[in-house]
Amino acid sequence: MFNPPLHRGNAEGKIASMLCPSGAVNITHPSSADPGTGILYVASRSGCSSRQLVTGEIADTYYEAPTGVTLSQYAAANGGASPRHPLGIPLWKPPYSRITAIDMNTGEHLWMIPTGETPDRIKNLPQLQGIDIGNTGTGNAVPLMTTETLLMYSDVTSDGTPHLFALDKASGEEVGRIEVPRASRYGMSSWVHEGRQYVILQTGSTLTAMALPE
Structure with missing residues (x-):
């Protein structure tokens, strides 16, 4: 099931959308x-990961030396740490x-x-x-x-x-x-x-x- 990312500052007050399994990348372990x-x-x-949408201007601030400029209105961003058991x-x-x-x-x-x-x-x-x-x-x-x-x-x-x-x-x-x-x-x-x-x-x-x- 597709779980679309939530945008930062949404009216529901939610932090991010959870993706389980996290997916997104496999270049680290081919x-x-x-x-x-x-x-x-x-x-x-x-594992799980969390995603949210932020404006392109905010997305560019995540990198000390970005290779370019985000032209789209929104871009994906990390929504925070994965959920864990209380232990x-x-x-x-x-x-x-x-x-x-x-x-x-x-x-x-x-x-x-x-x-x-x-x-x-x-x-x-x-x-x-x-x-x-x-x-x-x-x-x-x-x-x-x-x-x-x-x-x-x-x-x-x-x-x-x-x-x-x-x-x-x-x-x-x-x-x-x-x-x-x-x-x-x-x-x-x-x-x-x-x-x-x-x-x-x-x-x-x-x-x-x-x-x-x-």
């Missing part, structure tokens, strides 16, 4: 395919973020795993002590990449430390992890230079190259 097996690996996360946890059922392996030859979902680890702010809630909530996933949008032997993705552990995770492509089982300098988004790539393989992560305004010890 999918990856294995052409040898025909399996597509899709990173996704659960500060997401409203929806975990996993909050996941990777799903899909056989493109049959359409079958082969496996699904949560990404990263349950955040400490959730794991350490007194109200959840003694309850096995499993791995909820971080809720982050994770970049991933397939190689001939592995599926790799970037996310954080419970304490927020960024890591590069390596999975068995057939089962989704974790086979290794290594700490990286910064969180990564927008995909990753792999290159071979002088016989050595490198994994390149997009980390903020920099690129980080990872490789096995020589």
Whole structure:
């Protein structure tokens, strides 16, 4: 169902329209395919977002150095934070973020795993002590990449430390992890230079190259 955004200062006094699932963007966590097996690996996360309409003049003030001027009368704007449970946890059922392996030859979902680890702010809630909530996933949008032997993705552990995770492509089982300098988004790539393989992560305004010890 289409839920149109509300304009700021509407007569009903509403803040914004809620969109669940949030949608709007997937460039932060593009999918990856294995052409040898025909399996597509899709990173996704659960969440809601809020949207409101503001005048074009107001929309241009959101950016310190905009690339142009908004010519339309109205433009979309963020309506504020997503709704949360009174305990500060997401409203929806975990996993909050996941990777799903899909056989493109049959359409079958082969496996699904949560990404990263349950955040400490959730794991350490007194109200959840003694309850096995499993791995909820971080809720982050994770970049991933397939190689001939592995599926790799970037996310954080419970304490927020960024890591590069390596999975068995057939089962989704974790086979290794290594700490990286910064969180990564927008995909990753792999290159071979002088016989050595490198994994390149997009980390903020920099690129980080990872490789096995020589």
